[in-house]
Amino acid sequence: MSPKVSTRPYLWYGMFVLLADVGGVWYLERRIAQLTHRSIFLALPLAFCVLHLLTIASFAVAMIYLKRRREVFEARAKRLEPKLQELFAEHAYGSNKLSALIPIVKTDAAIVERYLKEAMISVKGDAREHLAQLSVSLGFLKKWKRDAIYGNKKLRKSAVTALGLLPLELGRETLQRALKDREPEIRVLASRALLHSGDRDDVESIFTFTLDQGLRVRACLAEDLRKYAVQLCETAVPKIFTSSNPRQISNLVEMLAAWRRTIHLDGWQQLFTTSSGTNRAALVRLLPYLTTSEEAESELMEALEDPSSEIKRAAAGVVAYWGLESAVPVLASMLKDPQTENALIAARALTGFGVSGERILEAAVLANERRASGAALEALENFNTGRLVGTGL
Amino acid sequence: MLSFSEFSKLFTIIEKWFIVYVALDNAMQFMLLAIGYFALRGKRGRVSQDEVETLVNSPLVPGVSILAPAHNEELTIRDCVRSMLQLRHPNHEVIIINDGSTDRTLDLLVDEFRLYRSSRIPSSSLRTAPVHAVYESLESTRLVVIDKENGGKADSLNAGLNYSRMPLVGAVDADSIIERDALIGVSTPFLEDPDNTIATGGIVRVVNGCSVEHGKVQKIAAPSSLLARLQVVEYLRAFLGGRVALSYINSLMLISGAFGLFKRDAVMRAGGFWIKTVGEDMELVIRLHRQLTPDGRRPKIVFVPEPVCWTQVPEKMSVLKLQRKRWQRGAIESIFRHRDMIGKRKFGSLSSFGLPYFIAFELFGPVVELAGYVFTIVGLLCKLIVPSIALQFFVVSVLFSLFLSLSAIVLEELTTRRYPSVMDLFSLLWAALLECLFYRQTTAIWRCAGMLDFIRRRKEWGKMDRRSFDKVLAAEANPTSVPA
Numbered sequence: 001m002s003p004k005v006s007t008r009p010y011l012w013y014g015m016f017v018l019l020a021d022v023g024g025v026w027y028l029e030r031r032i033a034q035l036t037h038r039s040i041f042l043a044l045p046l047a048f049c050v051l052h053l054l055t056i057a058s059f060a061v062a063m064i065y066l067k068r069r070r071e072v073f074e075a076r077a078k079r080l081e082p083k084l085q086e087l088f089a090e091h092a093y094g095s096n097k098l099s100a101l102i103p104i105v106k107t108d109a110a111i112v113e114r115y116l117k118e119a120m121i122s123v124k125g126d127a128r129e130h131l132a133q134l135s136v137s138l139g140f141l142k143k144w145k146r147d148a149i150y151g152n153k154k155l156r157k158s159a160v161t162a163l164g165l166l167p168l169e170l171g172r173e174t175l176q177r178a179l180k181d182r183e184p185e186i187r188v189l190a191s192r193a194l195l196h197s198g199d200r201d202d203v204e205s206i207f208t209f210t211l212d213q214g215l216r217v218r219a220c221l222a223e224d225l226r227k228y229a230v231q232l233c234e235t236a237v238p239k240i241f242t243s244s245n246p247r248q249i250s251n252l253v254e255m256l257a258a259w260r261r262t263i264h265l266d267g268w269q270q271l272f273t274t275s276s277g278t279n280r281a282a283l284v285r286l287l288p289y290l291t292t293s294e295e296a297e298s299e300l301m302e303a304l305e306d307p308s309s310e311i312k313r314a315a316a317g318v319v320a321y322w323g324l325e326s327a328v329p330v331l332a333s334m335l336k337d338p339q340t341e342n343a344l345i346a347a348r349a350l351t352g353f354g355v356s357g358e359r360i361l362e363a364a365v366l367a368n369e370r371r372a373s374g375a376a377l378e379a380l381e382n383f384n385t386g387r388l389v390g391t392g393l
Numbered sequence: 394m395l396s397f398s399e400f401s402k403l404f405t406i407i408e409k410w411f412i413v414y415v416a417l418d419n420a421m422q423f424m425l426l427a428i429g430y431f432a433l434r435g436k437r438g439r440v441s442q443d444e445v446e447t448l449v450n451s452p453l454v455p456g457v458s459i460l461a462p463a464h465n466e467e468l469t470i471r472d473c474v475r476s477m478l479q480l481r482h483p484n485h486e487v488i489i490i491n492d493g494s495t496d497r498t499l500d501l502l503v504d505e506f507r508l509y510r511s512s513r514i515p516s517s518s519l520r521t522a523p524v525h526a527v528y529e530s531l532e533s534t535r536l537v538v539i540d541k542e543n544g545g546k547a548d549s550l551n552a553g554l555n556y557s558r559m560p561l562v563g564a565v566d567a568d569s570i571i572e573r574d575a576l577i578g579v580s581t582p583f584l585e586d587p588d589n590t591i592a593t594g595g596i597v598r599v600v601n602g603c604s605v606e607h608g609k610v611q612k613i614a615a616p617s618s619l620l621a622r623l624q625v626v627e628y629l630r631a632f633l634g635g636r637v638a639l640s641y642i643n644s645l646m647l648i649s650g651a652f653g654l655f656k657r658d659a660v661m662r663a664g665g666f667w668i669k670t671v672g673e674d675m676e677l678v679i680r681l682h683r684q685l686t687p688d689g690r691r692p693k694i695v696f697v698p699e700p701v702c703w704t705q706v707p708e709k710m711s712v713l714k715l716q717r718k719r720w721q722r723g724a725i726e727s728i729f730r731h732r733d734m735i736g737k738r739k740f741g742s743l744s745s746f747g748l749p750y751f752i753a754f755e756l757f758g759p760v761v762e763l764a765g766y767v768f769t770i771v772g773l774l775c776k777l778i779v780p781s782i783a784l785q786f787f788v789v790s791v792l793f794s795l796f797l798s799l800s801a802i803v804l805e806e807l808t809t810r811r812y813p814s815v816m817d818l819f820s821l822l823w824a825a826l827l828e829c830l831f832y833r834q835t836t837a838i839w840r841c842a843g844m845l846d847f848i849r850r851r852k853e854w855g856k857m858d859r860r861s862f863d864k865v866l867a868a869e870a871n872p873t874s875v876p877a
Contacts, residue, residue: 045416046785049792052423056799060822063806067815157441184585185444216584219453220444258452340516374514381512385531 088119092127164193284314293322320352347379428638456484460553463567476608493543515555547666547673578700594648595700630801640696644747650674652702672723721843759837794829
């Protein structure tokens with residue numbers, strides 16, 4: 001979900017470049033035609049090439065100049081680094097260094113800004129508060145607010161990161177606006193800033209916001225939201241579970257599974273009966289974090305014999321995790337499943353049942369069924385060599 | 394027999410068509426470059442280092458099986474496997490397919506990674522040359538080695554597909570080095586649009602000149618060998634100009650075999666890699682364009698300009714010649730097999746622009762170019778072309794080519810900025826100038842020879858000249874000390 005961006009400025013810019021280009025080629029073509037054979041075939045392409053070559057050559061020169069300038073900047077930053085670090089450290093711990101910093105800001109604002117951000121990252125509590133006030137006094141807050149909205153991607157990112165280090169009341173509005181940024185990374189940064197410094201309402205709104213985002217944003221924020229799992233399971237999660245948006249429910253189940261922590265959730269049985277396909281498979285994977293084996297046994301046994309391979313495989317993993325002995329015969333028959341991946345999952349699950357599982361697998365190895373014996377042998381070998389982790393099944 | 398006046402008339406007609414062709418070709422390239430520029434500058438969703446740090450630990454990132462066919466790669470295999478194992482990704486496995494090597498490739502792997510014969514079974518059944526054994530490693534649970542009879546690269550990739558277990562499969566060359574965060578970067582389109590994206594490819598860069606230690610590129614520099622430097626410019630032009638633009642309009646036909654990522658089930662549905670071509674990477678990508686997503690839309694095949702795969706390029710003309718002939722042959726085989734897609738509306742911009750453009754200007758480009766030189770010489774000898782006009786025409790072609798090469802270098806500097814030193818930049822600009830004066834013409838001859846090979850139905854791969862990465866470094870430091 002990315003916000004709409006006005007294309008009008010780009011159109012004007014494009015039209016201006018095109019007009020300048022056509023005008024330049026036309027002018028050069030006339031000059032070249034006067035000088036040479038007046039050939040329409042060649043004067044035009046020659047003019048085109050000369051103009052563009054000159055343009056690109058000037059780009060190349062500018063590029064070399066910028067590269068050199070960056071080198072000079074880095075060298076200067078390196079020289080100023082110890083002094084700035086010392087000043088920031090002293091300011092962070094109570095001694096006001098504003099007057100010493102103002103002259104440096106006048107000549108090297110970008111370098112001061114860089115090391116001020118670094119300093120804010122490295123401290124917490126009162127020390128960070130002092131540095132935040134310093135950033136306001138030095139005029140960086142205004143700059144960051146402006147950059148977070150109007151800057152290019154690099155500037156927006158840097159500004160949102162910096163605003164996330166300040167007390168929330170200084171940058172809340174801008175951060176909330178950044179949640180609508182077209183760059184996923186900036187949305188992630190803004191969400192993080194609001195999560196870490198915000199209140200309960202902020203956490204819930206960021207959680208709901210995340211569930212509406214693409215997989216990339218969800219993957220980035222899953223771990224950050226994990227810290228608020230208890231709070232979210234009390235309020236936001238039940239609300240979403242009862243919503244009628246299947247996509248949001250699916251994203252929610254996926255998020256809960258990604259947290260990998262025990263959560264309390266009333267009414268999961270109801271969702272289990274109403275969900276289908278991928279959602280149900282995700283719910284099955286979530287069961288160990290939701291409930292006990294006794295409570296979920298009937299649902300699991302049903303899932304093990306579901307026609308959908310995805311649900312079946314998810315259930316096989318869970319019964320093995322819980323060591324549900326009643327599932328062993330079903331897993332033994334799943335070992336002969338025509339789909340190799342199902343057979344492999346069943347074999348892998350059986351290794352979780354200790355001696356009884358191993359016996360079934362050994363019998364399958366000796367039996368005359370190629371797929372089952374192959375899957376059983378692989379599972380036994382992986383179990384004995386400790387390779388069961390990370391096979392992706 | 395034609396009279397001179399008839400010949401002159403015919404000559405004038407051909408000349409006009411020739412000029413139209415050249416103008417169209419240049420206009421297309423200019424357009425692609427412009428699209429590439431805007432696509433790169435406005436590119437959303439590049440993965441930053443902070444994001445990589447989060448994603449490498451996220452359980453929501455889909456797993457990847459990296460498939461690397463290896464045939465007689467004893468000089469580079471250990472470094473490459475190390476580099477693949479060091480890739481940062483929450484869930485990836487590395488499958489090396491030893492394609493009937495006659496050197497010590499397998500022995501080195503067994504010793505270095507403490508391989509043992511494993512019972513891993515295939516989870517699908519694409520037909521391949523017989524597999525002798527599957528090995529897994531006591532040192533790393535991520536490594537699997539398949540030892541099979543020689544069947545070619547496509548056959549090896551199919552064998553790897555059979556034994557892979559992850560939802561995404563990456564096809565890479567066993568003589569390449571992939572940057573540590575590149576796998577996450579190239580997976581990003583699958584995170585952004587998981588339903589529609591079925592394949593992605595990363596940029597391939599030239600490792601000659603860079604220093605490599607323990608499977609990792611430590612210092613990036615332009616190569617000292619002129620031939621390698623010319624190829625740096627050529628690669629930049631191909632990747633940052635053409636592929637970015639073609640990806641932008643979803644007409645990408647080639648994901649380099651050195652570094653591509655595919656949805657496993659999409660590749661399986663398509664029937665795996667086609668073994669009867671040397672251009673299996675291009676053929677598969679075109680075939681994937683035929684598939685539709687569950688909601689009936691065309692799938693997305695995306696080029697990601699930032700993730701980097703480093704590869705050795707030939708520093709000998711004879712080896713480069715073989716490579717270019719093979720590439721051309723592979724491209725023709727792939728296009729010829731899918732010629733029925735041209736003009737069909739359901740394939741969108743690929744059939745209306747991508748394929749026709751590729752056939753007209755990429756496949757037949759070298760033929761027209763060489764014909765143009767012959768035509769000009771004949772015209773000059775018969776006094777049908779004014780020498781100054783011919784000279785101007787040549788100058789225009791060279792200038793335009795130079796413009797394209799310089800633009801690619803500028804694009805590189807504006808976006809990824811990989812070459813840190815100003816001197817490297819100068820040496821690349823110099824190479825860009827030389828590239829359009831003799832290199833381009835030479836490769837055009839080789840590509841024509843590749844077309845002849847296709848007509849003669851030649852199938853051989855040709856022997857590549859490999860050096861260990863340490864030796865590449867040593868050769869760069871002291872060019873005279875390395876044996877030929």
